[in-house]
Amino acid sequence: MDGIGSLEDVRLAFWQKLERAAAVASDPWHLPVLGTVDDGAPRLRTVVLRGFDPTTGRLWCHTDTRSPKVEQLGRSSQVSWLFYDREEKLQLRVRGTARVVTEGDLFEKAWAASEPRSRKCYLGPHAPSSLVAEPDPNLPEEFLGRDPTVEQTEPGRDRFAVIDCTPDAFDWLRLRHDGHTRAAFERDGDDWTGNWVAP
Numbered sequence: 525m526d527g528i529g530s531l532e533d534v535r536l537a538f539w540q541k542l543e544r545a546a547a548v549a550s551d552p553w554h555l556p557v558l559g560t561v562d563d564g565a566p567r568l569r570t571v572v573l574r575g576f577d578p579t580t581g582r583l584w585c586h587t588d589t590r591s592p593k594v595e596q597l598g599r600s601s602q603v604s605w606l607f608y609d610r611e612e613k614l615q616l617r618v619r620g621t622a623r624v625v626t627e628g629d630l631f632e633k634a635w636a637a638s639e640p641r642s643r644k645c646y647l648g649p650h651a652p653s654s655l656v657a658e659p660d661p662n663l664p665e666e667f668l669g670r671d672p673t674v675e676q677t678e679p680g681r682d683r684f685a686v687i688d689c690t691p692d693a694f695d696w697l698r699l700r701h702d703g704h705t706r707a708a709f710e711r712d713g714d715d716w717t718g719n720w721v722a723p
């Protein structure tokens with residue numbers, strides 16, 4: 525098949541794309557959908573892909589510890605990620621388990637790397653998804669029109685968390701007018717076993 529290569533070539537290519545997507549805000553895979561399970565029901569939301577570890581395949585995003593997804597992850601660690609690149613016509617689905625990280629090396633690095641304008645989200649007085657009387661950006665008044673300083677973001681640290689996902693399976697789909705291609709990869713210890721799949 526033209527321009528695709530082996531299953532291992534495919535895996536390495538989307539592995540590289542995930543690494544790029546975590547670093548480059550304009551990459552369409554920078555904004556995946558993350559799915560959690562809430563008493564058996566799927567719950568989806570857009571997140572920012574903040575990191576991908578090419579050694580292990582782990583991927584992560586940041587969130588507010590008070591958000592419903594954190595509670596859901598406390599009850600079920602199962603997650604799915606959905607990526608789509610409209611230009612390249614590439615979909616990637618990831619299945620795995622996630623843990624909510626609020627201390628340690630990954631947490632410290634993630635907090636340190638967060639810009640004040642991103643940390644600002646963690647300064648809101650209300651828990652995300654709580655009811656408010658009127659449209660409310662959930663920010664302290666002083667930061668409505670401007671970003672806080674690094675020092676001013678420190679109270680947000682207690683509400684900051686990394687959702688760190690260990691993948692078990694990847695499902696890759698490339699759309700082409702002359703024939704779509706799909707491949708599935710399952711974790712096999714530290715290795716990955718791939719199979720071509722009917723699109």
Ligand SMILES: Cc1cc2nc3c(=O)[nH]c(=O)nc-3n(C[C@H](O)[C@H](O)[C@H](O)COP(=O)(O)O)c2cc1C
Nearest residue numbers: 555569570571572585586587588591592593652653
């Ligand atoms: C473009 C975009 C990026 C977002 N990134 C994040 C993110 O990285 N982390 C996050 O917790 N919420 C993010 N959100 C908000 C979530 O989609 C969601 O509304 C919020 O986290 C509440 O989710 P929950 O009620 O399921 O916990 C983002 C929303 C959009 C539209």
